[in-house]
Amino acid sequence: MPKISTRGTVMPASPIRKLVPLSDSAKARGLKVYHLNIGQPDIATPKVGLNAIRYLDRKILEYSPSDGFCSYRKKLTAYYSKFKMNINADDIIITTGGSEAVLFAFMACLDPGDEIIVPEPAYANYMAFAISAGALIRGVASTIENGFALPPIEKFEALINEKTKGILICNPNNPTGYLYSRTEMNKIRDLVKKYDLYLFSDEVYREFIYTSSPYISALHLVGIEENVVLIDSVSKRYSECGIRVGMLITKNKELRKTVMKFCQARLSPPLFGQIIAEATLEVPEEYMRDVYDEYLERRNFTVDTLNRIPGVYSPIPMGAFYTIARLPVDDTDKFCAWCLSDFEYEGQTIFIAPGSGFYADPTAGKNAVRIAYVLKKEELQNAMLVLEKALEEYNKIMNG
Amino acid sequence: MPKISTRGTVMPASPIRKLVPLSDSAKARGLKVYHLNIGQPDIATPKVGLNAIRYLDRKILEYSPSDGFCSYRKKLTAYYSKFKMNINADDIIITTGGSEAVLFAFMACLDPGDEIIVPEPAYANYMAFAISAGALIRGVASTIENGFALPPIEKFEALINEKTKGILICNPNNPTGYLYSRTEMNKIRDLVKKYDLYLFSDEVYREFIYTSSPYISALHLVGIEENVVLIDSVSKRYSECGIRVGMLITKNKELRKTVMKFCQARLSPPLFGQIIAEATLEVPEEYMRDVYDEYLERRNFTVDTLNRIPGVYSPIPMGAFYTIARLPVDDTDKFCAWCLSDFEYEGQTIFIAPGSGFYADPTAGKNAVRIAYVLKKEELQNAMLVLEKALEEYNKIMNG
Incomplete structure (x- = not known):
């Protein structure tokens, strides 16, 4: 078998997408998985865009x-x-x-x-x-x-x-x-x-x-x-x-x-x-305003809730729809995988992105995660509760 | 100004698309340009494909x-x-x-x-x-x-x-x-x-x-x-x-x-x-048969006509929708550019791809062109006539 290129070998797997198989099997086990891992908005695309191809x-x-x-x-x-x-x-x-x-x-x-x-x-x-x-x-x-x-x-x-x-x-x-x-x-x-x-x-x-x-x-x-x-x-x-x-x-x-x-x-x-x-480009200003208000509310809710979870800290992000939060765990690569493979709370779990994937140095970011607040507020509410419960149980196991 | 990468510098411009500005100005002068330069079929896309997004x-x-x-x-x-x-x-x-x-x-x-x-x-x-x-x-x-x-x-x-x-x-x-x-x-x-x-x-x-x-x-x-x-x-x-x-x-x-x-x-x-x-993938077999028949006829016509033009030779291509033809000129890079910039026959000209672009060695392919037979037969007919007239005039100028 011919050799893979060195470039291809050193190429990192996406830190966000590499946990997808674990998430897929969690879903196969019947769990509801909250996707806070990827910047895929749940916001409806403007109708003016969709209509352009309908009548093409x-x-x-x-x-x-x-x-x-x-x-x-x-x-x-x-x-x-x-x-x-x-x-x-x-x-x-x-x-x-x-x-x-x-x-x-x-x-x-x-x-x-x-x-x-x-x-x-x-x-x-x-x-x-x-x-x-x-x-x-x-x-x-x-x-x-x-x-x-x-x-x-x-x-x-x-x-x-x-x-x-x-x-x-x-x-x-x-x-x-x-x-x-x-x-x-x-x-x-x-x-x-x-x-x-x-x-x-x-x-x-x-x-x-x-x-x-x-x-x-x-x-x-x-x-x-x-x-x-x-x-x-x-x-x-x-x-x-x-x-x-x-x-x-x-x-x-x-x-x-x-x-x-x-x-x-x-x-x-x-x-x-x-x-x-x-x-x-012809999108009504109202659409953009509604989307903005929606994200603003989600940001405020997410950051506020994160900071109420014991040991968790998130600064207040000024833009985009992500935040980097510090979690009270040693290794978020393990914690994020564990959430998908070994944890559930009332039939739910969370998919969050380990911090290490956002650094060239693979040993950095070990106590951080990226959370994308791209879900509706009720879903974010559940997801934050699941995160809190997951941290509790994970640390009980780690310390016990 | 920071330096362009060596990779970017040695990267060749597309031999097919690099004459586009000449073609654009020919059109601006009011000429009809026959595009034999690019594998852009004029065949209608299957309706079953188009409908899939219309009713999405x-x-x-x-x-x-x-x-x-x-x-x-x-x-x-x-x-x-x-x-x-x-x-x-x-x-x-x-x-x-x-x-x-x-x-x-x-x-x-x-x-x-x-x-x-x-x-x-x-x-x-x-x-x-x-x-x-x-x-x-x-x-x-x-x-x-x-x-x-x-x-x-x-x-x-x-x-x-x-x-x-x-x-x-x-x-x-x-x-x-x-x-x-x-x-x-x-x-x-x-x-x-x-x-x-x-x-x-x-x-x-x-x-x-x-x-x-x-x-x-x-x-x-x-x-x-x-x-x-x-x-x-x-x-x-x-x-x-x-x-x-x-x-x-x-x-x-x-x-x-x-x-x-x-x-x-x-x-x-x-x-x-x-x-x-x-x-x-649900395209009717009839569509594929019609398209096939159409290209077969175009191929036969194109190759047959090319080989009747004095000094031109094209082998019979067995597949795809291109042929490489040898022209009675020294440098097809110059000839193809000239067709667009300095020639017209009854308000028409042709856009064909110089052969040199298809070789790693830039001195190769100088007497060849690639012709894409992606036009309707009547258009091909005109295009072949224009090619014949262009060769006549070009060689008159070159030898005169």
Whole structure:
């Protein structure tokens, strides 16, 4: 049997999806499993998007342009201008989800052995895409005590060497929910400028900010326009995860030209995804407001409840729909698996993501979990109760 | 401005799509452009596929499983069994088009510096995906004089070294239309077995075989089951290029496990694509027969007409919907560009793909073009006339 590639061998299994078999067997045993493990909203997709394909009159399902439909890219500029982002249609390349935008950004900017610096905990799949490109992620730990604020910029600077090509941030942050302040963004800008680095900025959660602090996009930063690569996606904001539509946005022409070569190789982004996403730009403001209010209530409830469970602590996330909570257990990898394989409370259990998956160092994050508050409040209520009972029983076993 | 990656710099622009700006300006000048450059069928997509989304009752457009819907993978086994391919649902991973299947196969099997051997001319994007994985394509030239039959297997063997990880074939072949015989496939099998190589086999055109010779899939070959990686796609067979649904199929469990890590990182293949592709499995036989007859007629007409143009030669392709033709010009890169930028015949011109894009060596294929017979016969008729007139005028200019 021929050898698997080293790349394929070191590629991590998704820390979120790797417990799926345990969850499947829990369900097979008849348990109700609360999915707090994945950013899959239970919110209805806007009707204006769904209707676009219902009444579609297309006879041939052709390739679309490699950079996406021009009509869609043009309309997106109006969307971004609402956030004071000055983006032209030509700056936008439509990708197959935000995932492909990250992959192509890394492919076009990073060579094997190159390094990027990422505040941790971080979205696990950045690591997977870095490995695909042969690049290395150097983590700088943010801490729960500081609510996962940007670590001191000196810690970033200390890691910079001749292999360093960029900094990656997610803002508002998945998994911490942190929103970078203007002061923090300016520090990042100065460092990016000083060393002429790329700034990869994943901003897919900009609609979900629960604080009066302003949203500072990487594209708001003056003087590093050619350095910024913005990652975006419609998945979370319109509950359209399945259609696989994202964007790679950059003012850097040469980079766009390079990214386009990767886009041409894969021919085109999904046709129906683009049709739906384009129509969804007409979503009523009321929809967005309702979704926002819903998440705000869920956040408040989740964080408040977590902090009432003995030994549990969660900072108050300012955005996105996740929080990183510290649990009173030694090893959340074991605890999360145990919840699915050996525990139940009144026929229910919980599926939460172990913290270790959000760090390049596999020994980090052992007492943390990521909780996605993507369920209705009544379900969250039950899930929090199940978590409390699980912690009680787990610690009884561990200490007994 | 930070540096573009070396990978991104050496990545070739698509030889087929790179002339698009010239074609766009020809259209802007009011010319009718016949697109013989791209495998975009003009055939109507089966209604059974289109209807599947029209009457869909889904409220949330969720992620699908990373390996695709189980129901779809199960039904596909019946499709493959019609071709005597013994494939289980677990052997199949649904990808975002055949493109992603090639990329993930390379990512999981090949490390930077590894080599694969490919008979040339070959589908241009294999090169792009190889570069993405840091791997090298070693071409073995097939020749127009032999109708692009498999080159002597000794030529493959001569290239094998410690870096060689696999052989890649496309069968029936894009761009040549060649169908590998049982004898040829057995030779490939023996070589793959002798050196324990991967055999990547792209078989997306199996429905389009215009000869009584049997279709020998790589998965029909006995004794190399763990070595074969089959690439498939619904794009061409159902005129569903835009929905981005393909398959990576292998009996090699360890490889599947590795590929799944790449699949999990990009979360899921397109939702609507899968719904349409699954429904399309119920396509009436009559549809497939009509499409087949249509392409057969187009092939016969195209090849016959090409061979009547002075100085032009095309072998008779046995499958797919392309042919490689030799033209009486020095440099088809220049000729194809000239057709779009400087030529017209009665308000019309042609867009054909220069041969050089189908070889790793950029100096090869200079007197060849790939012609996709994906237009209605009346349009092909006009296009062939335009080609004849273009050759006349081009050679008058060149010789004058």
